[in-house]
Amino acid sequence: MSRPPHRGRPATIIDVAEAAGVSRQTVTRAMNDMPGISRVTKERVLEVAKELSYRPSRYGRGLVGHSRRTIGLVVDDLTNPYYPQLASAVVSSATERGWNVMLAQTAGAADEAALVADLAAQADVLIGYPRTADGAPHDALVGVPFVHVDAGPSTPGGGVELDATAAMEDLADHLIERGARRPALLDVGTGTVATDRGRSFMRAMATRGVPAVRQTCELSTFGSGASGARALLAAHPGVDAVMAFNDVMACGVLRAMHESGVEVPGQLRLAGCDGLDLGTVVHPALTTLALDMAEVARAAVGMALGMFEGTVPLEGYRTRVRHRLLVRSST
Amino acid sequence: MSRPPHRGRPATIIDVAEAAGVSRQTVTRAMNDMPGISRVTKERVLEVAKELSYRPSRYGRGLVGHSRRTIGLVVDDLTNPYYPQLASAVVSSATERGWNVMLAQTAGAADEAALVADLAAQADVLIGYPRTADGAPHDALVGVPFVHVDAGPSTPGGGVELDATAAMEDLADHLIERGARRPALLDVGTGTVATDRGRSFMRAMATRGVPAVRQTCELSTFGSGASGARALLAAHPGVDAVMAFNDVMACGVLRAMHESGVEVPGQLRLAGCDGLDLGTVVHPALTTLALDMAEVARAAVGMALGMFEGTVPLEGYRTRVRHRLLVRSST
DNA sequence: TTGAAAGCGCTAACAC
DNA sequence: GTGTTAGCGCTTTCAA
Numbered sequence: 070m071s072r073p074p075h076r077g078r079p080a081t082i083i084d085v086a087e088a089a090g091v092s093r094q095t096v097t098r099a100m101n102d103m104p105g106i107s108r109v110t111k112e113r114v115l116e117v118a119k120e121l122s123y124r125p126s127r128y129g130r131g132l133v134g135h136s137r138r139t140i141g142l143v144v145d146d147l148t149n150p151y152y153p154q155l156a157s158a159v160v161s162s163a164t165e166r167g168w169n170v171m172l173a174q175t176a177g178a179a180d181e182a183a184l185v186a187d188l189a190a191q192a193d194v195l196i197g198y199p200r201t202a203d204g205a206p207h208d209a210l211v212g213v214p215f216v217h218v219d220a221g222p223s224t225p226g227g228g229v230e231l232d233a234t235a236a237m238e239d240l241a242d243h244l245i246e247r248g249a250r251r252p253a254l255l256d257v258g259t260g261t262v263a264t265d266r267g268r269s270f271m272r273a274m275a276t277r278g279v280p281a282v283r284q285t286c287e288l289s290t291f292g293s294g295a296s297g298a299r300a301l302l303a304a305h306p307g308v309d310a311v312m313a314f315n316d317v318m319a320c321g322v323l324r325a326m327h328e329s330g331v332e333v334p335g336q337l338r339l340a341g342c343d344g345l346d347l348g349t350v351v352h353p354a355l356t357t358l359a360l361d362m363a364e365v366a367r368a369a370v371g372m373a374l375g376m377f378e379g380t381v382p383l384e385g386y387r388t389r390v391r392h393r394l395l396v397r398s399s400t
Numbered sequence: 401m402s403r404p405p406h407r408g409r410p411a412t413i414i415d416v417a418e419a420a421g422v423s424r425q426t427v428t429r430a431m432n433d434m435p436g437i438s439r440v441t442k443e444r445v446l447e448v449a450k451e452l453s454y455r456p457s458r459y460g461r462g463l464v465g466h467s468r469r470t471i472g473l474v475v476d477d478l479t480n481p482y483y484p485q486l487a488s489a490v491v492s493s494a495t496e497r498g499w500n501v502m503l504a505q506t507a508g509a510a511d512e513a514a515l516v517a518d519l520a521a522q523a524d525v526l527i528g529y530p531r532t533a534d535g536a537p538h539d540a541l542v543g544v545p546f547v548h549v550d551a552g553p554s555t556p557g558g559g560v561e562l563d564a565t566a567a568m569e570d571l572a573d574h575l576i577e578r579g580a581r582r583p584a585l586l587d588v589g590t591g592t593v594a595t596d597r598g599r600s601f602m603r604a605m606a607t608r609g610v611p612a613v614r615q616t617c618e619l620s621t622f623g624s625g626a627s628g629a630r631a632l633l634a635a636h637p638g639v640d641a642v643m644a645f646n647d648v649m650a651c652g653v654l655r656a657m658h659e660s661g662v663e664v665p666g667q668l669r670l671a672g673c674d675g676l677d678l679g680t681v682v683h684p685a686l687t688t689l690a691l692d693m694a695e696v697a698r699a700a701v702g703m704a705l706g707m708f709e710g711t712v713p714l715e716g717y718r719t720r721v722r723h724r725l726l727v728r729s730s731t
Numbered sequence: 732t733t734g735a736a737a738g739c740g741c742t743a744a745c746a747c
Numbered sequence: 748g749t750g751t752t753a754g755c756g757c758t759t760t761c762a763a
Contacts, residue, residue: 081756092734097758105732119543122710127522128467129756131459132739137522139502147491148677153484160478160505164515169522171470171502174491184495190458191468191500212450291681320681327683346479350622350651351682352658379453412740423750428742436748460740463755734763739756746751 080121082129089117100125139169140373141192143185143199146176149290149317150347152198155218158366159196166374175199189213194373214376214383216369221265227376227386229368233266233342234273236358236392240312240340241273243356247400249310249338252281255297255322257289257314266342266358270312282308289314294321302329309337310400316341316348319355323399338400342392353398365390411452413460420448431456470500471704472523474516474530477507480621480648481678483529486549489697490527497705506530520544525704545707545714547700552596558707558717560699564597564673565604567689567723571643571671572604574687578731580641580669583612586628586653588620588645597673597689601643613639620645625652633660640668641731647672647679650686654730669731673723684729696721 086093091114098106099114117123131137140163144152160170173188175181175198185199194214210226220228244252252274256267263271263283274281282305286297294313298321302308313319319341326333333339333353341348344359368388375381417424422445429437430445448454462468471494475483491501504519506512506529516530525545541557551559575583583605587598594602594614605612613636617628625644629652633639644650650672657664664670664684672679675690699719706712 082758083756093757094735094759095733098733101758107732110732122543122714124524124543126463126467126756128459128462129739130521130758132457132463132741132756133758134739136457136459137518139522142503147484147488150481150484153478153481153487156484156503157478157505160503161508164505164509169502169504169518171500172473172487172491173500174488174495177492178495187468187500190461191470193455212453212455291677324681324683346622347678347681350655350678352655383453413742414740424740425742425751426749429749432742434742438748441748457740460755461742463740463757464742465755732763735761737758737760739758741755743754744752747749 079126080118080123082123082125084121085114085118085123088121089114137169138167138377139171139192140370141171141173141188141195141197143173143175143188143195143197145174145198147174148176150345151315151317151343154345154362155365158362159370162363162366162370166370168370168374185210194377196369196373212383214373216373216376218365218369220387226384227372227381228388229365229372230387230389231360231365231392232389233358233392234269236394237266237269237273239394240356240358241270241277241279243394243396243400244274244310244312244338244340245277245279247310247334247338250279251305251307252279252310252312253301253305253308254281254283255294255301255311255313255318256283256285257287257293257318258285259287260285264314267314281312286314286318289318291317291321291324294318295325296321298322298325299329302331310339311337312340312342314342316343316345316355316357319357319399320347320351323351323355334398334400340400344392344395348397356397356400357395358392359395360390360392410457411449411454413454413456415452416445416449416454419452420445468500469498469708470502470523471701472502472504472519472526472528474504474506474519474526474528476505476529478505479507481676482646482648482674485676485693486696489693490701493694493697493701497701499701499705516541525708527700527704543714545704547704547707549696549700551718557715558703558712559719560696560703561718561720562691562696562723563720564689564723565600567725568597568600568604570725571687571689572601572608572610574725574727574731575605575641575643575669575671576608576610578641578665578669581610582636582638583610583641583643584632584636584639585612585614586625586632586642586644586649587614587616588618588624588649589616590618591616595645598645612643617645617649620649622648622652622655625649626656627652629653629656630660633662641670642668643671643673645673647674647676647686647688650688650730651678651682654682654684654686665729665731671731675723675726679728687728687731688726689723690726691721691723 099111178184196216215226217228284301286293340356342358348355430442509515527547546557548555548559615632617624671687673689679686
């Protein structure tokens, strides 16, 4: 009686108890299928609860009971097939261990820092790709267990390092064996600083006496792969092999080649990186440096949970996952 | 002093307060960048907090403050590009309104009902595709605001209906104009019960005096699109147009045609459904019945929030989103 | 079968 | 600038 639920204020357990003329504990018993309550009382309570559209507060519940564990996953853009494939693996891995996954997407966010901070407040640990200008961690992340995927040596927090160097050596051998003599790298970024995997490719080819030229795109999208390929062929008409920064860009290259009438792999061998399912949808299927996403996810989730439990330090811990050459039809 | 943090028990605000020799309130001030605290005290408190690896409990916090709102999104399988594209739109739409999104993936879950129940306990409202054997709602969902995407007329909870009938009419006209005389539907499901969109297609073609044959696949995947297409052409060699249940299957059809040397659209016109980005990656780009995912997401999120606020009833509410014919190169 | 009391971790409001 | 009090909504004792 004392507090009829107002418009806007959600009903609490007390509202239900009073409306049903029982104690709060009895409401708890009814809501949670607990023993020690008569069938009639239970039904009446549930009836009232429904009437009041009562939903137990997860905060009150979490405060007293075994709190649910949740992982915050920060991805850049679910529209880029790389991220859903990672997210799928992370969700599976987390679900297996009884954790939930909360998702944030930084692309298009007005205030990315706020977004990450908010996620950090909701989750016990964070995994992902927060695009902090590659240096200082987000302020909100100090003291928060965080696993950076695709971490560099000096990335703050824990990290899963993705290492393509060995696979790149295999790719170089493979391309040369297939007859490549004028290879090119379609890298991402601005200026002359190659990405790690770009550098690996350049070095692997140079080492074998078949140096590659380098063309860069600003974005790592399908569209920029296509336009980058056109620019590349305009500048270096003799190119007979292209290693693209990732599979999505490689698909763009493939599209551009289709449109220019260049045959793949006949006239141009093409390789991507990441091992996305997407690479099996296009024709010819993409040769790629494949990442085992399930392995990446297991590593990241395992490390994050370790950090949460205190068995893994919050800073400096690293795991490495290696790419593997996966030869399909585009080379 | 009274309660030194044990191994396993996370430090609370009281642990920090005692260790730093201040009150709980002062710890709160330090942690939350609040005014009314001297710089030195603040630093000392933060120091201690770090030492004890203290993280404020989100439950305690949520209980007292303005609780964060979270949407639970249930998808079948992030590996199917349809879902990430929807998820991306939902996350954007939710973020815009200040809500978080928690994600659950039913594919591969040991106990799907438990998964959904758990999500329901964590979130304020649910959106998605819970695969309950199309009838009774999950038990855990009674009283929980739920918006079913792609709802049928009798689906429990709120629903966003996806309606392809009008677009299907346009497609039928388009196919016939392009010369199709022996069209086929590559539907999903078992037996003779066509899907809604399958039925629309059959009817639209029949109405125009160009009846279509129907072939079904068990799954709506890339692989089953490919094998379904092979089976279809084996059974009906003269087919000159295929409408696939969705874009992913249509890509499979395209792959099978490449392999059989059938030209698309030259010998076979091909259309998909959903309007996924994927359709622009393949060659030729896929003609499709496109869904505006941003619109779907806005509708679902808007309805879910309305249900949460009590302005929309928990049952029976419907919104309709229509597909639109998007002609690209495969027809 | 039911109810009363205690307390989970935190912050807003109000002392001092 | 700092501490004290009260209370958020819930479940877990324990007592009736």
